[in-house]
Amino acid sequence: MEYKVIVSPLANNDIEKITDFYEAITIEIVVRFLEELEEAYKVLSINPHFQIKYKSYRSIPLKVFPFILIFEIDEYNKEIKILSCFHTSRSTKKYPK
Template sequence: MTYRLIIRPQAELDIQDAFEWYEAQTLGLGSEFIRAVDACLSAIGRNPLAYQIIYKQARQALIRRFPYRILYVFDQEIITVVACFHSKRDPKSWQARL
């Protein structure tokens, strides 16, 4: 089954900000972060129910190698990415996006 993936603009900004931060630390690290995000999104797309619900209907998937998580909502055939957050950030800041 193929699911439709929607990345909200706020989540795209989260990913862009993290990319720029990692790229500023070490040239090429931002690109590695983007590849890790893509791999995580692909895994979510293959099996959106594999990840636990952590708040209301939001699920989280951890990004391999980086301390970030993708937060998304799965409703029937649509996966909506609401945030890409550093694991140490206050969860209340993304919960408001739901």
Template sequence: MGFSLKINSSAQLDLKSAINWYESKQFGLGKRFFNDFENTLIRIQSNPYIFRLENNYRNALLDIFPYLVIFDIDDQEIIILAIFNTHQNPTKKP
């Protein structure tokens, strides 16, 4: 059985904020960010346990953009907790 995926409300806000920021910099860049995010979700769903465990949560880097997807695994459900810009101060990391 595969893993289901849930994106919590805080992570949804992170995602919208990042998409809007990139789109404001260049038309179409927000879409490219979202595609990179979706590809990362596919990798996470296919094998969530390969990603590094840090402070009880797992981290997956996007391929192109400087962001981490921070997630937890509860039984067969992957819960996306945050989408973190790696250029931010690391103390802000959830």
């Protein structure tokens, strides 16, 4: 059974900031970034049990872009909640708590 992917308001805000930044460079990068995000969502919906990063938080890295998605799994409702889209150079102390 596939899981439903839900993107939190905080993660949406992160993604919006990222796309705004890339849009200042070129729209093609934005399109590639969004395609890669969609691919990560597909992977998570099928196989969400990636490594645990902190407590119940898990993460999946994007393939090309230097970001990871921080998420939690709700097994009961078969949902994945994306909590943050996090740049890999940022301190892990800034992970969602």
